[in-house]
Amino acid sequence: MDWGAIFSNAAVELISPTTAAYALAALGLAVHFGYTGLLNFGQAGFMALGAYGYAISILTFGFPVWGAFLVGVGASVIFALILGIPTLRLRADYLAIVTIAAAEIVRLLFTTNTYASVTGSANGLSGYKNEFAALNPLADGTYGFGPFTNNAYDTWLRIVAWSIVILAALLVWQIMRSPWGRVIKGIREDEDAVRALGKNVYAYKMQSLIFGGVLGTIAGMIFALPRAVVPSNYQTTLTFFIYAILLLGGAATVLGPIIGSMIFWVLLSFFSGFVARAVEAGWLPFMTSIQGGQLRFILVGVAIMLIVIFRPQGVFGNKKELAFVR
Amino acid sequence: MSANAVSQAAAPLEPPVPTKKPVKTTGLHIGEAGPGCAKVDPILVVDNVRRTFGGLTAVDVAHLEVPRGAITALIGPNGAGKTTLFNLLTGFDKPNDGKWTFDGRSLAGVPAYKVARMGQIRTFQLTKALGLLTVMDNMLLGAKGQTGENMFRALMPFLWRNQEEENRAKALDLLTRFKLETKKNDYAASLSGGQRKLLEMARALMSDPTLVMLDEPMAGVNPALTQSLLDHILNLKSQGMTVLFVEHDMHMVRHIADWVIVMAEGKVVAEGDPHEVMQNPAVIDAYLGQHHDEDIGVDPDTETEHVSAIKELLDDER
Numbered sequence: 001m002d003w004g005a006i007f008s009n010a011a012v013e014l015i016s017p018t019t020a021a022y023a024l025a026a027l028g029l030a031v032h033f034g035y036t037g038l039l040n041f042g043q044a045g046f047m048a049l050g051a052y053g054y055a056i057s058i059l060t061f062g063f064p065v066w067g068a069f070l071v072g073v074g075a076s077v078i079f080a081l082i083l084g085i086p087t088l089r090l091r092a093d094y095l096a097i098v099t100i101a102a103a104e105i106v107r108l109l110f111t112t113n114t115y116a117s118v119t120g121s122a123n124g125l126s127g128y129k130n131e132f133a134a135l136n137p138l139a140d141g142t143y144g145f146g147p148f149t150n151n152a153y154d155t156w157l158r159i160v161a162w163s164i165v166i167l168a169a170l171l172v173w174q175i176m177r178s179p180w181g182r183v184i185k186g187i188r189e190d191e192d193a194v195r196a197l198g199k200n201v202y203a204y205k206m207q208s209l210i211f212g213g214v215l216g217t218i219a220g221m222i223f224a225l226p227r228a229v230v231p232s233n234y235q236t237t238l239t240f241f242i243y244a245i246l247l248l249g250g251a252a253t254v255l256g257p258i259i260g261s262m263i264f265w266v267l268l269s270f271f272s273g274f275v276a277r278a279v280e281a282g283w284l285p286f287m288t289s290i291q292g293g294q295l296r297f298i299l300v301g302v303a304i305m306l307i308v309i310f311r312p313q314g315v316f317g318n319k320k321e322l323a324f325v326r
Numbered sequence: 327m328s329a330n331a332v333s334q335a336a337a338p339l340e341p342p343v344p345t346k347k348p349v350k351t352t353g354l355h356i357g358e359a360g361p362g363c364a365k366v367d368p369i370l371v372v373d374n375v376r377r378t379f380g381g382l383t384a385v386d387v388a389h390l391e392v393p394r395g396a397i398t399a400l401i402g403p404n405g406a407g408k409t410t411l412f413n414l415l416t417g418f419d420k421p422n423d424g425k426w427t428f429d430g431r432s433l434a435g436v437p438a439y440k441v442a443r444m445g446q447i448r449t450f451q452l453t454k455a456l457g458l459l460t461v462m463d464n465m466l467l468g469a470k471g472q473t474g475e476n477m478f479r480a481l482m483p484f485l486w487r488n489q490e491e492e493n494r495a496k497a498l499d500l501l502t503r504f505k506l507e508t509k510k511n512d513y514a515a516s517l518s519g520g521q522r523k524l525l526e527m528a529r530a531l532m533s534d535p536t537l538v539m540l541d542e543p544m545a546g547v548n549p550a551l552t553q554s555l556l557d558h559i560l561n562l563k564s565q566g567m568t569v570l571f572v573e574h575d576m577h578m579v580r581h582i583a584d585w586v587i588v589m590a591e592g593k594v595v596a597e598g599d600p601h602e603v604m605q606n607p608a609v610i611d612a613y614l615g616q617h618h619d620e621d622i623g624v625d626p627d628t629e630t631e632h633v634s635a636i637k638e639l640l641d642d643e644r
Contacts, residue, residue: 174481179466179474179490186456186467192418193454193526197468198442198533199475207477320513 006273008147013265015148020161021047021223022265026245026257027168028215033243034251035176036208037188039096042083043242045103046213048234049075050220052110052119055229058128060118065131069221076217079106080210088205100236111231124230132157132225154226161222165258168215173254175211184208185252244304250314259315267303271296348560351584352599354393359598362389369394369537369568370415370446375424377407377414384410385421386592392537397559397569399579399600402589403613408572409451411589412541416448417441429536443470447535451542451572455522457515461506464514464525465497466490468532497532504528504558520551527558538562540571544578556582580604588612 013019025043032040053072057063063071083102087095110119119125136156143155150158175181183204186194191201223233241264249260275292278284284292313319356364368391377385385407392398400408413419415426417438425434428446442448456464472493473479474486501507504524509517514525523543530538543559544552552575560582562569573579579586579600586603588596590612596603603609 171481174483175477178480178483179472179486180477180480182459182463182467183475185459185463189456189458190454193450193456194467195418195438196416196442196448196450196454197529198439198447198470199467200437200439211477 002277006270006277009273010266010270011147013269014262015158015162016265017154017157017161017222017226019261019265020158020165021219022242022245023258023261024165024168024219024222025216025242026249026261027165027172027254028212028219029242029246030251030253030257031172031208031212031215034246034253034256035181035188036184036205036212037092038088038205038209038212039092040099040209040212041096041236041239042099042101042103042106043216044234044236044238045099045106046076046079046216047220047223047238048103048106048110048231049079050217051224051229051234052125053217054221055125055128055224056118058131059125065135068128068131069218072217072221073214076213077210080213081206084206084209088202088209100239103234103236103239107231107234110234119231120229122231124228126228128229129153129225157225161225164218164222168218169254169258172215176254180204188252246314248304248307248314250317253314253316256314256316263315264300264304268296268300271299275299348582349564351393351396351563354396354585355597359602361594361597363391363597365391365393367394368392370426370428370570372415372426373424375411375414375421375426377410377419377421383592385414387411387424387594390587390594392568392570392587393585394568395563395566396584397563397571397582398585398587399583400570400572400587400589401574401576401579402595405591406589406612407592408589409541410592412448412539412572416446416539418448442533445533445536446539447530447533447537448539449523449526449530449541449543451545453519453522453526455514455517455525458513460511461501461514461517461525462494462497462510464529465501465510465532466493468529469493469496470533493532500528500531505554520547520555523547523555524551524558527555531562535567537568537570540569542572542574544573544575552578576604 025047028046029040029043032038032043050072053075054068057068057071058065079102083095083099087098109115111122112119113121115121133153133156136152138152138156140152142149142151144150176184183194183199186197186199187201187204187208191205194204195201220234227233245260245264246257247260248263249256249258272293275284275295276289279287279289279292287295307315311317354365356366370390370392372387372390374389375385375387376383400411402408410419414421415428415433417433417436417440420435425432427433428441428444431444433441433444433446436444456467459467472486473489474483479485498507498510501510504527506517506521506525506528509521514522517525523546527538527540527543540559543555547555556578559569559571563584571583583600586596586598586600587594588603588606588609590608595608595612596606598606
């Protein structure tokens, strides 16, 4: 058993762009669910809009990177408005139903053959990376050390991805300790009480939905840069993975989603490497390598369950908050 | 018990000397005190407000004026529509029709948060302390016109830091008055039921309201805290605020209210000075039912409850 390879493959995930994308999407969900109490089950939809908005802008319309970025963000603002206007006046659970359906509608719209010339249908889109790579100030060559050695493009991507995550984390941290954040947290506790104090709860919920949605959209762009944009990546399981990360790290925290994402991906990669090699070595004679690929999700699920059972507030959550949970 | 017996028992006897005699405001109304009578200086005027739930008319108030600068109690048996009227007046519910004005400005169709911004602040029957916010944060939420509550300005602390400090000082002052200052950094969820009532009232005061509407401020509060809550309500009046409150505790109503409005089956059935209104036959009917001297097979439990409520009133009268 090559433990060195297993551990170094797992370590790669620590700073991979995918981890950054999940961290950012989970941060958006922390704004929605952890701080505002909005049950958004459509974060995958926001991510899909980011990825497709970026890719289509570049491939079909030939926009520059910043233009494509703005198109994605604009699309998610409009999406949030469409979701929010009818549902934010209703009880929280309506938003959950509407968002899960809306995210699926978005994915199916991108999958349908009707728009294949623009969306690439089920095959998705690729070949939109040159514009981003052209902005790379790093000279060709390899950077980093040990498992974190990458070529110039991958290093550039990591720097940009994690810079965005850090910026977003600082932004969320600052805004949640401001009076705006206080209103938002008040809405999570009891929106009628906040309304009785003269705050326009509807407007605040809308702002929160847009803010968290935009974070999810930018996450979708980061998620798309190391791979192709394929609609099947944006199924509801993506949303549930992000919820798992959020609960793992602590729902109403800033560091929780980031560290949660790192733990999630390192564990996933570790179990994936471990199971694959264990099957190879004949330790699991009852299992084929395909079954082994599925087993990793079961093991990650068990690991997350253990964390949630023995540390229900998440890694960074405040234990005191749980003592009073209604 | 007959109506005759009630009026006999209500005959004035030597009143006990209260430990702290509240200063009652008198001369609030014009002409005969009765349902919908005009007030010298009304702060809230309600006209033909009606709210139905399916076939049930929960509130049907033809005309009602709430006097300014006084403590007005809204009483009535369960299901009389008191809380529904509260919800309608504060924008938390919409009436089928009708109009009402606060301080001369029409409130029909105005959303709850705008009503609150105009200076008409309410509390809730089931206390709504924001559990996972600290007591201090609860208080700060009550302040009006905060610059930092704008999403973009929130990112620039230098724009709202001074205002925040002022609000914090004010909140601390109020918390000290309500004897909650030692709890300021605790989660509101860790407070007792009575302390939450105090916090909710203190939080409402952060916005310097002109009309404070309290929905059953005494419900579930232990007797020791009741006294301090009473004092706080009396203080509101001495600071120039108008108080309208819903209450079931008749001792309290008689003790602090300057004016009493009695509702039954959605309508205002009586109004007047707390001592007089409780001898009004309409009030006795409201609590005991119009046919209280006939046996119509009323559930004996509710009957006993109402009889004891009236007895309480009459005992208090002595």
